Amino acid sequence: SPDEARMDLNPSFLGIALRSLLAIDLWLSKKLGVCAAEGAAWGSVRPLMMLLEVSGHGIPWLLGTLYCLARSDSWAGREVLMNLLFTLLLDLLLVAVIKGLVRRRRPAHNQMDMFFTLSVDRYSFPSGHATRAALVSRFILNHLVLAIPLRVLAVLWALVVGLSRVLLGRHNVTDVAFGFLLGYLQYSIVDYCWLSPHNAPVLFALWSPP
Ligand SMILES: CC(C)=CCC/C(C)=C/CC/C(C)=C/CC/C(C)=C/COP(=O)(O)O
Numbered sequence: 001s002p003d004e005a006r007m008d009l010n011p012s013f014l015g016i017a018l019r020s021l022l023a024i025d026l027w028l029s030k031k032l033g034v035c036a037a038e039g040a041a042w043g044s045v046r047p048l049m050m051l052l053e054v055s056g057h058g059i060p061w062l063l064g065t066l067y068c069l070a071r072s073d074s075w076a077g078r079e080v081l082m083n084l085l086f087t088l089l090l091d092l093l094l095v096a097v098i099k100g101l102v103r104r105r106r107p108a109h110n111q112m113d114m115f116f117t118l119s120v121d122r123y124s125f126p127s128g129h130a131t132r133a134a135l136v137s138r139f140i141l142n143h144l145v146l147a148i149p150l151r152v153l154a155v156l157w158a159l160v161v162g163l164s165r166v167l168l169g170r171h172n173v174t175d176v177a178f179g180f181l182l183g184y185l186q187y188s189i190v191d192y193c194w195l196s197p198h199n200a201p202v203l204f205a206l207w208s209p210p
Pocket of ligand 1: 057059062115126128130165
């Protein structure tokens with residue numbers, strides 16, 4: 001119809017801005033994917049990036065939290081760990097739903113050699129490592145009493161995990177940027193819905209101290 005033709009010929013400012021952002025994103029992400037393969041410009045740093053990948057993977061965080069929960073002998077410790085577990089599971093669910101809805105393909109230069117992935121992890125938006133890094137870092141800063149250097153380290157770790165996703169070629173810059181934002185917001189949700197023996201007594205009765 002004439003109306004549709006007019007819309008095609010006069011794309012909105014938002015449409016142009018989004019398309020430009022995506023073009024810059026693809027161009028920048030390709031340039032930054034310097035560890036995407038052994039033979040890439042920074043291929044020798046790839047093992048270090050893979051180590052960062054493991055440090056932000058869901059499996060070690062879930063198993064580590066479950067292990068600490070099983071060993072915890074205080075109510076306060078169990079409460080924090082139970083909420084961390086809830087946070088990690090909520091994050092997996094939310095990222096899987098968004099990845100499944102958006103279905104953005106991973107960058108062409110990525111090698112799909114990640115360990116232990118879910119089927120939705122063939123998609124790249126948002127970066128699950130970035131969401132986890134942001135929320136775990138915020139969780140740690142808010143619930144552990146740490147010296148300043150360790151607090152700085154927690155923030156640096158999250159930033160470096162996010163950066164490593166782009167350097168490895170796993171993600172575009174916008175996947176990681178949105179991942180950070182989502183992880184940050186998810187922490188606010190968890191803080192708001194904080195589980196305690198008062199509002200979830202059954203859950204805590206399951207994990208009575210040994
Ligand atoms: C152990 C418990 C309590 C539950 C297990 C729940 C479950 C289904 C865990 C799966 C964990 C898993 C395989 C996570 C995938 C992590 C990953 C590779 C994400 C991709 O990150 P991205 O940054 O590349 O998007």
